[in-house]
Amino acid sequence: MTPSTDVVVIGGGQSGLAAGYHLRRLGIEHVILDAKAAPGGAWQHTWESLHLFSPAQYSSLPGRLMPAQPGQVYPDAGHVVAYLADYEKRYSLPMQHGVWVESVHRDGAYLRVETDGGNWRARAVVSATGTWTRPFIPAVAGRHEFTGRQLHTVQYREPTEFAGQRVIVVGGGNSGAQIAADLAPTADLTWVTPRPPRYLADDIDGRALFDAATARRRALDAGRADTGGVASLGDIVTVPPVRAARDAGLLAAKPMFSRLTTTGVQWVDGARAEADAIIWCTGFRPALAPFAGLRLRGARGHIATDGTRAVDEPRLHLLGYGDWTGPASATLIGVGRPARDAARQITELLH
Template sequence: MIQHTDVVVVGGGQAGLAAGYHLRRQGLDFVILDAEASPGGSWQHMWDSLHLFSPADHSSLPGRLMSAQAGETYPDAGHVVDYLADYEKRYDLPVQHGAHVGAVRRDADRLLVVADAGTWRAKAVISATGTWTRPFLPAVPGLFTGRQLHTVNYRSPADFAGQRVIVVGGGNSGAQIAADLALDANVQVTWATQRPPRFLADDIDGRALFDVATARRRALDAGRTDTGGVASLGDIVAVPPVRAARDAGLLEAKPMFSRLTADGARWDDGSQSGADAIIWCTGFRPALSHLAPLNLRGPRGHIPTDGTRALGEPRLHLLGYGDWTGPASATLIGVGRPARDAAREIAQLS
């Protein structure tokens, strides 16, 4: 049996919950279908030492401030999970957990959302599935016979006691995981990056980054010169563990290796590093396979949008995937504004 509603939100993490908050304020009927078995989105799968870049009062979804975590300036991932679970409950958002959406299709003047929990016919869909379920692994020549993981699989240094580990990636995940391991005397770490790592100034955290990203988007919208945004400042936020490892001389990056070997990696200059494990902190791609029937993909796998609205399908909005779906929309504090705009546009649909 097909169920009818105004809006289906695909994904119940931070972007999906922000969408639900604003859809309710618009008086729309909606359902949130979330593949996760419990609240918290991807935050419930993060590594043990992960902390936010920003204090709690600058890491909140619309309508409800995140409380501070005792003893922590920057809350950890578990605190975020608790906050999202409380947010979902406080606003009584209609989230169906364990509901995996397989496809979104056109159906006359509506969209049909097919999930393992049922089928919905809606006048609009908000896709908020994020990127965590689509880790990216680069193609590198050679064959490594040891253990290979991605960011999504990493938990703590205890899993690598007495081992040699190569961490690949010069972004925040790569720096944080390399620091986490390097600060443990029982792990030998080699950090490989595509280009020399660029650390932001120590006094810059998520608050400043959000302001810079927002200013860049406003400049672009007004036709002014691109300031470069956050990328112009650097790649890595110097959170306390990263700063500690860097200042202790434990975060000296090597250039990216040219090929894998059976027991490690080899560089262009002929040097080699042995390894028991390689952790690929090489980013993610948007999880958009459920939208394949709409045939909307553009360059780099992105769907072209105007704000959050898909250019090729005005009944579809994409939320929380990065700056291409709203400035800082992949962050807790940044997703509120594009979620509000999407809800307002959907409310105007006939």
């Protein structure tokens, strides 16, 4: 017999936990299906030196402040994993780990959620799978000719693996800057960015970014001029390791190359750089494969939404994918508000 519930939440990382918290407060029966075997979401798989952009108290999910990490202003990824595991346990969220959701289909008054461990029937579904499982690498000429190692942000762990090697880091965002700073002292580093690096002012951290994203969304919703949001401030938060590497002159960026060769990269003017490894810090795409059968995806691979609710399937909510599903919704502090709104709209749908 196929089990039924009011809501299936797909994904047990920060967005799934925030959804579970608000559904639980509203008394909505739900289950959270998470592909990971242990709590912590994608934070379990980041590079070792990664730190948050904000102090702990400004990096919290609804209802539970993140405790400070001793000796750290900006907590590291391990501290975040411990916080998320505690959060799941503290609120007794109905989590099922190690369950991979394969597809979602319409089934009369229900949505049928098919997994590798059986099916569920739900009156509503919250997709909180984020983007980490869909790394993006641009289609650069010669990418398959390069005989060295290529990896994406998701595969990078720590700099000793590349000690003494010629490494090209591609990407002008936070991941590119942080990984370049991580490698600069021990590797022969070439940092490549599509445009000159745009550092935010040294005193700006995640608190200001959340405020900027929220102000932009409010302006757009009110029909006012676009404030530019976070993009108007810059691309790179100057967390201490990035600031130190920049000030030491270790982060001199080169413009984007035109192609890869068998042994490295080449620019339009014919200049070349040899490489043992290329690390692509080039972002992600939303993980939406289970919803292919619903035929909801439009331009840029997105599902059209009104807030978090899918326009063409109001029983589906998307949470934590970025500004298109709520201001700063892909951040710890930013996901709480859209999760609350989604839970309230689901309550209205069910009643």
